[in-house]
Amino acid sequence: MKARVFVTLKPSVFDxxxxxxxxxxxxxxxxxxxxxxxxxxxxxxxxxxxxxxxREIASSVADKVLANPVxxxxxxxxx
Amino acid sequence: xxxIKFAVIVFPGSNCDHDAYHTAKHVLGHDTEFVWHKESSLxxxxxxxxxxxxxxxxxxxxxxxxxFSPVMKAVSAFAASGGPVLGICNGFQVLCEARLLPGAxxxxxxxxxxxxxxxxxxxxxxxxxxxxxxxxQVLRIPIAHGEGxxxxxxxxxEELEASRRVxxxxxxxxxxxxxxxxxxxxxxxxxxxxxxxxxxxxLMPHPERACxxxxxxxxxxxxxxxVVACLASHGALTA
Numbered sequence: 001m002k003a004r005v006f007v008t009l010k011p012s013v014f015d016x017x018x019x020x021x022x023x024x025x026x027x028x029x030x031x032x033x034x035x036x037x038x039x040x041x042x043x044x045x046x047x048x049x050x051x052x053x054x055r056e057i058a059s060s061v062a063d064k065v066l067a068n069p070v071x072x073x074x075x076x077x078x079x
Numbered sequence: 080x081x082x083i084k085f086a087v088i089v090f091p092g093s094n095c096d097h098d099a100y101h102t103a104k105h106v107l108g109h110d111t112e113f114v115w116h117k118e119s120s121l122x123x124x125x126x127x128x129x130x131x132x133x134x135x136x137x138x139x140x141x142x143x144x145x146x147f148s149p150v151m152k153a154v155s156a157f158a159a160s161g162g163p164v165l166g167i168c169n170g171f172q173v174l175c176e177a178r179l180l181p182g183a184x185x186x187x188x189x190x191x192x193x194x195x196x197x198x199x200x201x202x203x204x205x206x207x208x209x210x211x212x213x214x215x216q217v218l219r220i221p222i223a224h225g226e227g228x229x230x231x232x233x234x235x236x237e238e239l240e241a242s243r244r245v246x247x248x249x250x251x252x253x254x255x256x257x258x259x260x261x262x263x264x265x266x267x268x269x270x271x272x273x274x275x276x277x278x279x280x281x282l283m284p285h286p287e288r289a290c291x292x293x294x295x296x297x298x299x300x301x302x303x304x305x306v307v308a309c310l311a312s313h314g315a316l317t318a
Contacts, residue, residue, distance in 0.1 A: 009185075013230060014264070016190050065147075068140055068176065070183040071230060 086124030129170025188264025
């Protein structure tokens, strides 16, 4: 099973990289693009019988390693 | 002078380990050993230093992988038994990732790597690493980091302030904490904190780089002198 984990900074955490990218986009003329937030994306190949089990494992991995719950939240997709 | 044994933890990518070793061993004259991150014992150390650097190349997040190094179990046990632990820069980041200290260090607000001498104000002197300092004392110590922007959620921050666990704050020459004196965007100007029991201290500035006049400042010595005095008074010395 393949799991995809998207890790992003919590809304309450300032993202200076996202802000800098946003400013660069504006300088390129993309005035309508706002609130850019940079995150991380992980692909995991998981040996699990069901999607639910794969999701459970991915969630555990995200909690323990991939995301820091102090500053980040995550979203998981399994296929 | 009582003999204290320092342990300096070495992760792959640590690069201030020799600075810390040099300070403890040669400047202060105490027994000091490097402890490789795969070790499970701290070799009978009285005080543990997690040095600065880029453990595991800062992969994933600063300090994120190092928290799983085998030696961290020994560090946690040592800290739980009341042993003094000092995390400097990357060491502070490792302590936060390991949840031995609250909060997190995130990217500097201006995205720049800051390598410069800054002023920090000593806020608390009832930790093993600051007891020889004076409350409100302004120290001149270098910083060198790209991710030193201290963050904690409002509730954690309130707890930290209420329990007097902010140990150092960035300040100006006069000891005033201002936006201008804050090099990285840290919340409340925080440069260093301690745990609830006060024996674990984490700081972004590098005291070990400011312990000899030839380096431009000796203000960092107070952190080392404090822990030596603390251990001497508690009698917790290596036999």
